[in-house]
Amino acid sequence: MTKQPIKLFDLWQETIDSLTRDGLLLCSAGADGKPNVMTIGWLAGGAIWSKPILTVLVRPSRFTYSRLSQVNEFTVNVLPASFAEAIQHCGTTSGRDGDKFAHTGLKPVPAQKVRVPIVEQGVVHYECRVVHTNEVIPANLAADIKASAYSDGDYHRVYFGEVLAAYAAPDAREKLRRALL
Numbered sequence: 001m002t003k004q005p006i007k008l009f010d011l012w013q014e015t016i017d018s019l020t021r022d023g024l025l026l027c028s029a030g031a032d033g034k035p036n037v038m039t040i041g042w043l044a045g046g047a048i049w050s051k052p053i054l055t056v057l058v059r060p061s062r063f064t065y066s067r068l069s070q071v072n073e074f075t076v077n078v079l080p081a082s083f084a085e086a087i088q089h090c091g092t093t094s095g096r097d098g099d100k101f102a103h104t105g106l107k108p109v110p111a112q113k114v115r116v117p118i119v120e121q122g123v124v125h126y127e128c129r130v131v132h133t134n135e136v137i138p139a140n141l142a143a144d145i146k147a148s149a150y151s152d153g154d155y156h157r158v159y160f161g162e163v164l165a166a167y168a169a170p171d172a173r174e175k176l177r178r179a180l181l
């Protein structure tokens, strides 16, 4: 079934439920066009600069970080719970060490508005171009978060992505809800 355009927050509850359950998949690509996929557990959405914005946080140690410095676009993909194992793999191995698409069977397919792919098995997709980045500043961070999230000093870069396209499978709500029952 063809995926249909949605407004940014049409499937937001389902997106956040998936984010906090297994994680979502963030696709990036190198200048050579080779895609990579990693799991994210942190995401914020809203309206900034009169634009729909998704904010993701990526640590400098990630292969994805180097990809984002080469191609300043990313996609966020929401998959049904049946893909939990693949999502776990994408969150525990690096694209530096092998092709996670090949290993998991997840398929990169062309996006509509950006050069990086979406994950075909996803049921909700957000395509973004990076319009701003900043760093998590240790001196400005609450002490408890600093202790719990940054004991290794690998402070995230924060990427603000303008959402250029958002779309979903017609049965996305049902597929994502069913997983919660």
Ligand SMILES: Cc1cc2nc3c(=O)[nH]c(=O)nc-3n(C[C@H](O)[C@H](O)[C@H](O)COP(=O)(O)O)c2cc1C
Pocket: 022, 023, 036, 037, 038, 039, 040, 041, 042, 057, 058, 059, 061, 062, 063, 064, 065, 087, 088, 090, 091, 092, 093, 094, 095, 096
């Ligand atoms: C559930 C889950 C959520 C994660 N969320 C993030 C995140 O938001 N930001 C981040 O930098 N790493 C996050 N990670 C870790 C990366 O996904 C992991 O280090 C991955 O291997 C990086 O892949 P890459 O080196 O190919 O970029 C998460 C891992 C898991 C399992």
